[in-house]
Amino acid sequence: MKLRHRLENIYRLGIKELFSLRQDVVLLALIVWAFSFAIYTAATGLSHDLHNASIAVVDQDRSQLSTRLRDALEKPYFKTPVLINYSDIDPVMDSGQYTFVLVIPTDFEADVIAGRKPDIQLNIDATAMMQAGIGEGYINSIFSQEVRTWMGGKTQAAGETAQSPIDLVLRYAFNPNAESSWFTSVMEIINNVTMLSIILAGAALIREREHGTIEHLLVMPLAPFEIMMAKVWSNGLIILVAAGLSLGLVVELMLKVPIAGSEALFLAGTVLYLFFATALGIFLATLAQSMPQFGLLFMLVVLPMRLLSGGYTPTESQPQLMQWIMTFVPSTHYVKFAQSILYRGAGLDIVWPEFAMVAGIGGLFFAFAAFRFRKSIAVMRT
């Protein structure tokens, strides 16, 4: 009887949250935007592939071979190479006008033919972190290819073949063409799940406090835990539905990104994670006195979680200490199992340790937030 009443209270208050949210146009717009346009632009906007890299060439040879090499640098990887003078190298690189500057030395072609193995100098602006390394690799393999075929044409008569003694067959698993949109689209959903569940749950509490309605609830036969649970389930449900729709409609249908594993398993894991994320929102709301303060705290917490959980950059490149700290943040495990399930098709037999971590740490934090919540409303004053 008593338990039934409690469950009914949680249910009723949650329904009320949903009605309240329906009236909040700004938040609704934010949810829609975050799970549709934001995902789409993240996937199609910034590409991590080599794209449109700017390159200049100092061609001191002006031979058939040097022209051929220049022409081999093609769109979309490179912009059309621009010829510059040797003395211009420093200024154009200093100002960031070109990321790569090639210097093809005098008598390059002649030296190649004569087997003197000449070197081309490649200047790389090593502050362009995203392009420099990958770009060097591309230029290397394009030139090897070009020089080899060009030499092949020249030396056919001699019957020489330049065959490698061992072949390396490289294969990309789970994303054969290494398309960055596959990665960014799904990771953006993960990031927005975190962001919105914190905002929604936190804003729901602050809104009640600013309108004075929380006092109203507290004089009724309701326990603080019921009030908190109601916010958790209702706001969590909205995020869950939005994330599911986004995965199905935006990622699979519009962006045509294949999902390897079970979406149901991913959503089940998301439910576990949402307990943590909404509790975090409520916890921050108990620290803040007002909506703007909540906003500032939110940024201080969400930006690190976003950047360090593995949804942007590989966690293993972080310093040890930071990796260790991040193992206690459920979002790290959330990102990890999301990648395992959605990209690599892993099942529960593989991801259960991450599920356990999210549930365990999330549960502890949830209990802590519930404790804070009860304390904070006990000392509330207008």
Next chain:
Amino acid sequence: MIPPTGDTQPQNNSMKNGPDTRPAVRVANVSHHYGKTDALLNINLDLDQGRIVGFIGPDGVGKSTLLGLISGARQVQKGDVITLGGDMRNARQRAKTSPRIAYMPQGLGKNLYMDLTVRENLEFFGRLFGQKKSERAQRIENLVQSTGLTPFTNRPAGNLSGGMKQKLGLCCALIHDPDILILDEPTTGVDPLSRQQFWDLIDSIRKARRGMTVLVATAYMDEASRFDHLIAMNDGKILARGTAQELLKQTKTDSLEAAFIALLPEDQRKDHKELVIPPRPESGDKPAIEAKDLTKKFGDFTAVDHVSFRIERGEIFGFLGSNGCGKTTTMKMLTGLLPASEGKAWLFGEPSNGTDLKMRERVGYMSQAFSLYSELTVRQNLDLHARLFHLPPDQLSSRIDDLSTRFGLTHYMDDLAEKLPLGVRQRLSLAVAIIHSPEILILDEPTSGVDPIARDDFWQLLIDLSRNQGVTIFISTHFMNEAARCDRISLMHAGQVLDSDTPAALVKKRGTETLEQAFIAYLKEATGDTDKTGRSANAKDATPGIGEISTNEDAENETFIAAANWAETAVPGFSPRRMWAYSLREAMGLIRDPIRLVFALLGTLILMPVFGLGITFDVENLTYAALDRDQTPESRTYLEGLAGSRYFTEKPPLHSYAEMENRIKSGELALIVEIPPNFGRKLQQNRSPEIAATIDATMPFRAETIHGYVQGIHQKYVGDNIMRETGNVATALPAGIQARYRYNQDFKSIYAIVPSVIALLLVFIPAVLMAVGVVREKELGSITNLYVTPVSRFEFLLGKQLPYIALGMINFSLMTFMAVVVFGVPVKGSFLALVLGAFLFVVSTTGLGLLISSFTKTQIAALFGTAIATMIPSVMFSGMMQPISSLEAGPRVLSMIIPTSHFMTISVGVFTKALGLMALYPQFIILALFFPALTGLSMLLLPRQER
């Protein structure tokens, strides 16, 4: 510049004798609307100089709008408003007239800064009117002396009582000797003694400055009789005007409240009945509510001090007192919302505590502000509360129907609560509070702001509950006539109950005519003040709520006259002092707000390492495992190449395809190398064996980098292998590429990212704080000072910006220090160039924050708006990810018009590329252009008046 009236003594006298017939205020054909709601409808009004005019009527009838228009704070929509001869629609005339107008907006201390002390507030206003230090000091001295604020000058305005806040507001309004003083509900919620003192103060000021016109809006009908002239308003229209006597005569009533009701149009008052309170039958029951020595302390502040009372069953018991005297706190302790510091309370003989859920079912509570879900409909609100009290489902709808009929809510059932008129909302609140038929009803100021008719309706319901249903009602109020209706009342002041009895008995005990006079007598006794005590006795009295007022009028007149003799000092054109007023105010506000300050300083300390390490393009510590199906010396030699690489970390070898699949799926392995059987033999036989490498491409950037690493290691093995075989240093290629990684030989992310992150955080943190800083003034209401004082938009904007520029530079120094010391990223180029660039950049980014704040309305919108508007373009289009040279047309243009890209070029250039001023001069020129452009735009968008 010298106004023709009210400035010098002779003119004042002549005004008194031979009146200047020009009106102080002329309002012609003025209408005003908010959205679809009409606030004012075709108002015509001429107000004479030198008089005190009262605007009476309940909330929401247009009084505030009208006063806002007259003061110039609000933009005129339709019609003409001429104040002191200046057309309020004309910006130039308004600017000329504004130094002669003083305006105190509605709400206790709305235009004051609660985080500043009394003196700091006064200094701020003095600076806004261009007063020099010595002049300010003298004026402030005079004002605090005559208002009795002298002992409190170092107390933050937020810690003053309501009465003192209003006095401070008045001082701030009077600091520049205005010719017209506009007061919007200056005494609402203030205790009667403070109220009396406030009006005495106004009287003595008027005696000193005889030409001064005073316009007052008030909801207290009883204090309106003090005014020379009354204007009764309702529904955006003027009902009647005249002296109090004239209005009483016209309506044949004996109180202004009754007169006001009589003046209302027929259809609004037809259902109104005189409120009759039947006597309460004696009951010998145990008390329903009992409190003994109830005390609540917040820190060292005692909000409620040993309060005791007994309320009998079915009684209507009132708490009468000012805002902040402890009424609400006492009620919260009774309901269990707040734990008591000392003392005890009993409900129905049982100790009250917050945890007894059963008890809550017997109590109904209606808190001070409207606290229902305004985003739900009337029916949803009733339904929700009924269900939360677990009314049996079969009774639910009949209970809701019954209540909605009794409370007159049937017409509104499907309206959102936020759309309801105030009176209906209060009835809904009451209906919700009693939906579970409680035996005790606790009502905290349920009728503030409600018009007299709605208030009487509300009381009718209360009387019905008390007399017919035996509900015990505990109500708090600051209206005297409402308190007079209670069976018994407690007079409260500063956390203490002064006395409790029936209203009639209290009046009798003090031998006064009215309850108000009786209360004043009690208050004076409590604070040790009698009519003729001088200043000194009071200066020691630190009780909040009571300042004092000298009754020595001559002395006071002198102070005000002395003040009146200063010449008008509003400086036209740019005034550094007015700008400085805002800079000081902003800096002090920032220092006193812990969360903003923490964000401002710790923000960089936390986010700098997070961004610096989090945004990394280094790919290291890659895990791999081998499936060696050959197990020969050759295969092992090949794998040693991987094991020796600094990028790779070896994991236990694989034994089967199934294991391989599981381990790569779990994310444990980034790379798998498979060596086929017979690898060694084929190699020896020169039969080109094949090695398969599988890369986890979940994260494509990482995969491509691994690709490059593996190929490199492979080439090296092949080269070494051939060298061993043939003794030649051989490569597979007839030509080589010699790569030179310039600026960053180790190709480490931090050398590029750390300087970029400095740029990123310098746009983010100062812009967000700046935006919030201005919008705060809009939300708190102190933006009115921009509207009604001589400060210009440029002075306002620049003044607010300066502290944030300083803050930005502090952040910049912190981050540069961290970059060099913590991250080990040295400044290779010209430090001077870096500092200059940072300065220009911070000026632009704070300007960006200002721009956003000039059109956003709430702090939260400004916060997220600024965060999104600065972060996304800065991350995407400023060269941190894609070099600017690789961007396509659209993003390229965008990167040109955001300041971040230019400073990032400077920052990376100086830190890592060892550049100086000369190499970067185009960036400096562009950055310098942002300030005038952004400030100009902000000035265009920042409204000069409220709309």
